[in-house]
Amino acid sequence: MSNSTTEPVKPLSTEQLSATTLLRFATAGSVDDGKSTLVGRLLHDSKSVLTDQLEAVERASASRGADAPDLALLTDGLRAEREQGITIDVAYRYFATARRRFILADTPGHVQYTRNMVTGASTADLAVVLVDARNGVIEQTRRHAAVAALLRVPHVVLAVNKMDLVAYDETVFAKIAEEFTAYAGELGVPEITAIPISALAGDNVVEPSSNMDWYGGPTVLEHLETVPVSHDLASCHARLPVQYVIRPQTAEHPDYRGYAGQIAAGTFRVGESVTVLPSGRTSKVTGIDLLGQPVDVAWTPQSVTLLLEDDIDISRGDLIVPSGDVPKTSQDVEATVCHVADTALAVGQRVLLKHTTRTVKAIVKEIPSRLTLDDLSQHPEPGRLVANDIGRVKIRTAEPLALDSYADSRRTGSFLLIDPADGTTLAAGMAGDAFAAPTDTAAEAAAPADDEGWDF
Structure with missing residues (x-):
C-alpha cells in the first residue's frame, strides 16, 4: 500500500507541467472486473488524490467495516449518476506525474453502455481493457477490443486483474494474454501490451510486484508514462x-479580416496557397496570428487566425486547406456510425450532420448493415439502428462536405448526427470514402420529397 496517506500531495509546478506530454486514455472492462479499483489505485498511488477526498473514502470504508480504504469509492459518485439514468456519462479524471499529464476517460462496463466506450475512446491514444483473471476473455472483452479497433486507438493495454485470486499463476496470465492478443490482432489493433495486476493489492499498477517475479514488463503507470504518444x-x-x-474595423486595423479557428490537423505556413471549401476559391496566406502575435508557421491543435491575400467570402463552417492537398467534396457520405440515442435511427430519417464547425441538413438514405460485435458478423439491411448498435450508413447531405477518411484523420473524418427537432445527438460517425449517389434504388425511394427543403 502506498504511503500517500501520510505524505502531503505535491502538485507539479507550472514549469514541470509545461515540460510533460499529454496522454489521453480510456478504461474499459466488464462488470466487477475491478475497473473502479484500478482507477482509484492509479490516482491514489500516483498521489493524485486530494487529502479531503481520501479522508472521505477512509470514513466510508470504515463505516462498511473495511480494514483499508476501498479505492473504488473514489468513483462511486459516478456510478450513482448512471443509476439515475444519465445517457452519455463518461467520467474524466485529470492527473499528472513528473513525466506526463493524463486525461483518463472512465467508461462503464455494462453491455448496454457500449456507446459510452465509443464516447470515451474516440479521442484516446490508448485504451486499458480490464479482464478478471478468473474469467478470462469473455464476450464483453471482445466487444471492447472491437470498439478500440473500430476507433483506431493506437495502443491497447490488456490488464489482467485479480491475479491475487489465482495465486499469481503465470500460466493463467499467459493463456489470457495469448487469446486476447490473437483476437485483437485479427481486428487490426496495432499494439497490444498485456500486464498482470492486482488493483486491490496494488501489484504492478504503480509499483512492481514481488508476487510476480516471473513478469519482467512495465507496470501500468510506467507504460502509460512511456508509451509513444502519436500526436504527430x-x-x-x-x-x-x-x-x-x-x-x-478600428482605426488601428481598418482593413483587418482574419479567419479564426483551431487547426484540426496539419501545419499552415505564411506564403502557402490555400483553398476554401466548399466554394473552391483560392488565395494565399499572408499572415498567421497566434495569441495576438504574428508567426510564420502554426500547427494542430493551435488556435490561430489566418490572414489571406484576397478578400473572398468565407464564413463559419468553411474549411481552409492547402491548395496542393484538397479533399474531395461530396453530398453523399458512406460511414460507420455508433448509435448513442435511445430513439432509433431509421432509413429515410431527416437529421443534421455536424462536421467540425459545419452543420448541414441530411437524410439517411440507406443502412446497409449492422455489425454484431460478438462475432464481428454483418447483419444486412437492418433498416434501423438502436442504442449501442454499430452499423454502416449512407447519407445524403443538403450541401457538399469535405470529409477525410477516418482512417486518415480521426479529427476531420468524424462527425455527429443530430436530431433536428430537439438537438439530441443520435450517432457518432466515422467517414469512409465518398461514394457515387444511387440513381434508381429502393434507398432513394425510402426518402420521399417534402415541402420543407429536405429532398436533396
Missing part, C-alpha cells in the same frame, strides 16, 4: 475549420 497530427492533411471571422 502536424504531418497529417492540413485542415482549419473556420469558427469565426474577425473584422475589428
Whole structure:
C-alpha cells in the first residue's frame, strides 16, 4: 500500500507541467472486473488524490467495516449518476506525474453502455481493457477490443486483474494474454501490451510486484508514462475549420479580416496557397496570428487566425486547406456510425450532420448493415439502428462536405448526427470514402420529397 496517506500531495509546478506530454486514455472492462479499483489505485498511488477526498473514502470504508480504504469509492459518485439514468456519462479524471499529464476517460462496463466506450475512446491514444483473471476473455472483452479497433486507438493495454485470486499463476496470465492478443490482432489493433495486476493489492499498477517475479514488463503507470504518444497530427492533411471571422474595423486595423479557428490537423505556413471549401476559391496566406502575435508557421491543435491575400467570402463552417492537398467534396457520405440515442435511427430519417464547425441538413438514405460485435458478423439491411448498435450508413447531405477518411484523420473524418427537432445527438460517425449517389434504388425511394427543403 502506498504511503500517500501520510505524505502531503505535491502538485507539479507550472514549469514541470509545461515540460510533460499529454496522454489521453480510456478504461474499459466488464462488470466487477475491478475497473473502479484500478482507477482509484492509479490516482491514489500516483498521489493524485486530494487529502479531503481520501479522508472521505477512509470514513466510508470504515463505516462498511473495511480494514483499508476501498479505492473504488473514489468513483462511486459516478456510478450513482448512471443509476439515475444519465445517457452519455463518461467520467474524466485529470492527473499528472513528473513525466506526463493524463486525461483518463472512465467508461462503464455494462453491455448496454457500449456507446459510452465509443464516447470515451474516440479521442484516446490508448485504451486499458480490464479482464478478471478468473474469467478470462469473455464476450464483453471482445466487444471492447472491437470498439478500440473500430476507433483506431493506437495502443491497447490488456490488464489482467485479480491475479491475487489465482495465486499469481503465470500460466493463467499467459493463456489470457495469448487469446486476447490473437483476437485483437485479427481486428487490426496495432499494439497490444498485456500486464498482470492486482488493483486491490496494488501489484504492478504503480509499483512492481514481488508476487510476480516471473513478469519482467512495465507496470501500468510506467507504460502509460512511456508509451509513444502519436500526436504527430502536424504531418497529417492540413485542415482549419473556420469558427469565426474577425473584422475589428478600428482605426488601428481598418482593413483587418482574419479567419479564426483551431487547426484540426496539419501545419499552415505564411506564403502557402490555400483553398476554401466548399466554394473552391483560392488565395494565399499572408499572415498567421497566434495569441495576438504574428508567426510564420502554426500547427494542430493551435488556435490561430489566418490572414489571406484576397478578400473572398468565407464564413463559419468553411474549411481552409492547402491548395496542393484538397479533399474531395461530396453530398453523399458512406460511414460507420455508433448509435448513442435511445430513439432509433431509421432509413429515410431527416437529421443534421455536424462536421467540425459545419452543420448541414441530411437524410439517411440507406443502412446497409449492422455489425454484431460478438462475432464481428454483418447483419444486412437492418433498416434501423438502436442504442449501442454499430452499423454502416449512407447519407445524403443538403450541401457538399469535405470529409477525410477516418482512417486518415480521426479529427476531420468524424462527425455527429443530430436530431433536428430537439438537438439530441443520435450517432457518432466515422467517414469512409465518398461514394457515387444511387440513381434508381429502393434507398432513394425510402426518402420521399417534402415541402420543407429536405429532398436533396
